[in-house]
Amino acid sequence: MDWPGLMRAGLHQLRLTPAAFWALTPAELALMLGGTSGGARPLARAGLSELMARFPDETGERSDE
Template sequence: MRAAGGEAAARAFPWEAVLDAGLCRLRLPPHVFWGLSLVEFAAMAGAFAPRPVRFSRAGLEGLMRAFPDGEGGGSPPSVTA
């Protein structure tokens, strides 16, 4: 079987990971797990959750320029109570 682009599309379904997520991590009873559609399972497993924003090197360097460490190597200021 070939994908539309001509590349091999035969990849095994990740049953071990899906079973682990559904039965172990989510602790779904088997009858509930097997009754879910793929979309329902994906939603429960967090597939549609927003992805966290990651900094690029340029973003990190920009923050470092905007908020430079204080004198003394960047140690946090002393707090006296």
């Protein structure tokens, strides 16, 4: 771990207090610095199409009476 670099980023770039910096998990700090945790990637067109097929919008009108 590059603690000096992480501390500079947290305390100077993000302007966190020392207590707030040390209360963060590494995943939270990474997210605040613009990264993603767990290697998650944005949803691509194929993934969206699969979700739309699995969970289609309801059709027809609903009666709220």
